[in-house]
Amino acid sequence: MAGIDSIERRRFLKVIGLTSSAALFDQCSPTGSENVIPYFVSPDDVTPGVGAYYATICRQCPAGCGMVVKTINGRITKAEGNPKHPINQGRLCGRGQAAVQAVYNPDRFRQPLFRQQNGTMAPISWPDAETMLADKLGESKRRGPNRIVWIGELQTDSLDELTAIWLHALHSDRRLFYESFDYEPLRQAGAIAFGRAEVPRYLFDRANFIMSFGAEFVETWISNVEFTAGYSTTRQRRIRDASGTFACISPRRSLTGLNADVWVPARPGSEVLVALATAHAIVDQGLVHPSAGAHAGWLRPALARFAAGRTAALTDVSPDSIGALARQFTAAAPSLAIGGGVGGTGLRHAASLEIAALLLNVLAGNVGESLTYGAGYALDRLATRDDLDQLIQSTTRGDVDVLLVHKANPVLTLPTTALTSALSHVPFVVSFASGPDETTDYAHLILPDHHFLEAWGDYTPRAGVNGVMQPVAERLFDTRATGDVLIDVANQIDDECARACGHAAWRDYVRSRWLGDGAAARGGESDLRWSETLRTGGRFAADAAPAPVALRDISSTLNSERRIRAGRQPFDASLRRPVGERVVAAGSARSDHEHRLEWIRGAPS
Ligand code: SF4
CATH class of the missing domain: 3.40.228.10 (Dimethylsulfoxide Reductase, domain 2)
Structure with missing residues (x-):
């Protein structure tokens, strides 16, 4: 019968396709064959073969567009724009779509690494890595204030709050948000022309x-x-x-x-x-x-x-x-x-x-x-060239004990060699990068963060556009949310740090910040609000009136x-x-x- 014949033929092609591609991958992959069945027992919220969609925020650049990511069998297959997000209203640029490739980048760090005496990097367990970091931070805190410096990609909301509290408990207020496109000239021009140092x-x-x-x-x-x-x-x-x-x-x-x-x-x-x-x-x-x-x-x-x-x-x-x-x-x-x-x-x-x-x-x-004017762009918080100059100078003077670099690659993007020579004066450089780059070459300890599609978080590119991030798939490697690392390390340093940062897991930190005080007491109502927030991709307010x-x-x-x-x-x-x-x-x-x-x-x- 024609119908059965066609089904048989389709099944035959499927089998041939699967076996030939498996053979091809087997020859290409340095690690040999990998599973083609993602789950033996699938999670409750995953129906095998049926696409699941998750709203999150694109962090490929500071624009902070909303994303809807499709997964099948727990694997990310496609990213599109979130129609409800005010910034991009359903659209996504090529760079945003390429975020999926970055998750499956084979060069990603697969576990924490530390630099050995011979200069090469070697794997280290998460508990040992966090203890090493806690020891260095505790030592530096005892030496005096402002000897610990954070330089990282632009953050708002939960991670902005946590890093500020964490550094304050370590007696440092030295935190720079760094992006290669800093729009500082726009901010300078606004200050000169209108008295407003901000991106219009x-x-x-x-x-x-x-x-x-x-x-x-x-x-x-x-x-x-x-x-x-x-x-x-x-x-x-x-x-x-x-x-x-x-x-x-x-x-x-x-x-x-x-x-x-x-x-x-x-x-x-x-x-x-x-x-x-x-x-x-x-x-x-x-x-x-x-x-x-x-x-x-x-x-x-x-x-x-x-x-x-x-x-x-x-x-x-x-x-x-x-x-x-x-x-x-x-x-x-x-x-x-x-x-x-x-x-x-x-x-x-x-x-x-x-x-x-x-x-x-x-x-x-x-x-x-x-x-x-008065849009309240997150970009207004970026470090200026003077801030970076000061960091380089103080680092060269030996005033920095621990430099923490979070998802930024200043060695590649700053047009100077002054930074690279300054980095050689820092006794302990920590990187939270997902994969190797020019700055991780200078790191003594690498604590790889999740890719943003695997992570909890939030980001507000401009006032009133509060986006929330959720993991759209399980993490691929032995990575850890930087928020969890900071909280764990704080609890190892001293009581002051532990009190400041609390004991919550990073996911709960983000959630409780969104739901406000008393969320636990409200129980089911809070769960519903949180689900709705995750489904929408955040909380979006009408535009505020412009500043005169x-x-x-x-x-x-x-x-x-x-x-x-x-x-x-x-x-x-x-x-x-x-x-x-x-x-x-x-x-x-x-x-x-x-x-x-x-x-x-x-x-x-
Ligand atoms: S979609 Fe493009 S413009 Fe929007 S945040 Fe991602 S990289 Fe930036």
Whole structure:
């Protein structure tokens, strides 16, 4: 019979497929065959062959999108966006989707490791590793305050609270949250322009025209999934507008640039001059929004030196192009100017570029519309370059006994060798990394944390967006939640540490923080609330009202320009410099920045 024949044929192909792939894996795997049956007895909440979905938070970057992860037979098969999460509303970028691969990365640490006298790493049991750490921390605490330092990925909520309490009990307040994209220039620009040292909120969906000065928001810039979705909303709303919705001013045509209607290939390092020339054109052509009219008095003389006719030779952008940008940007208000990208994370004129972008937004009346302050981004808590400089200096002086590195890789991402030489002065470096990286090379003890898809936790990328994390699958290796390690170690050091951190397991710590005091007494009601929170992926409040801001007189900042010359700081050389970078006097030896510009110019297009 045809039906039976087809079933037999399908079964035959299944068997052939399974056996041939098993044979293939057997040859490829260094450890030989592995089980193809995940469970002999499956857990209560798993139905063999039926997908189960868990909401959690993506921690691949600080944007903190919500995830829904599909598992089959206890194995993670796919990650998608959580439709209920306000940041990404069901979308997920490629990096977020790749989190699944990171869980099954064969290079992950499979157990704790310690460095032997011959310099190689050897396995150690969790109890022995925690005792070793407790001994070192206790010794350091007795030597004096602030000799223990924590540097780790950005944290909020439970782990933020626990690490602060834990360090305080160890008589240290030295904790740095470090991410390779720190957005410090944005925070500096906000402080100078509005007196608010914070990352503003960009509402792409409200903008009718976007002008980006190297901010690669399609790839990775602050919150790329959210921004790309907002941009797509704008694009659909203005699909019939032949004048376009997006101009990208950048020497390199990135993925973001490829999505622009207009690409303006400004000379590398001259983006800030293009922005200021556009600001000058807006003032000169009388296009200033009424809300910014009060600033015209001091702006006109301050911007005079940035007239497009003067900057064209330095930027390769003609006065006609500048005039067209100025008209389009103001006619489409609310529009949005954004500055950043490469310039936002390392170059000295990055803060100047951000100030120029903010100025454009003020002139077009965008502040309070498509750009607001008071969003309460977690990014505002990131360490500044000065904080990192101080850490390097104190470490080099020998003031640090124990350095704890939590899911950060500063050796790779800080543009300096000062850190690596400083690390050699630390007697005991502890890493909580999941796998080997440039920083774990300096570790004396590795206490591998779970992958975030195996872990309890929480993360609030901006005020009102409280996401909760739950394990979506059982842990693969002999890893341990850092929260559990900190609590266990605290209980071994002394009474003060034990009292401060309590005895709860990390899962219960997170749960009770979410449910508040008296959760145990409320019993079943608390369980229901917790289940609902886990199902939703967190607790999400309506957006708070934006903070009112007013532009300060920044004419002195604009006037501090020393030379209008591409490759030099267009105005205020003191705003920012990379960690450990030599400060080169203008006109003397060439700066590192100039070397970099030369490299960019020489890059093939
Ligand atoms: S943008 Fe969102 S999905 Fe992409 S890596 Fe960051 S948190 Fe994950």
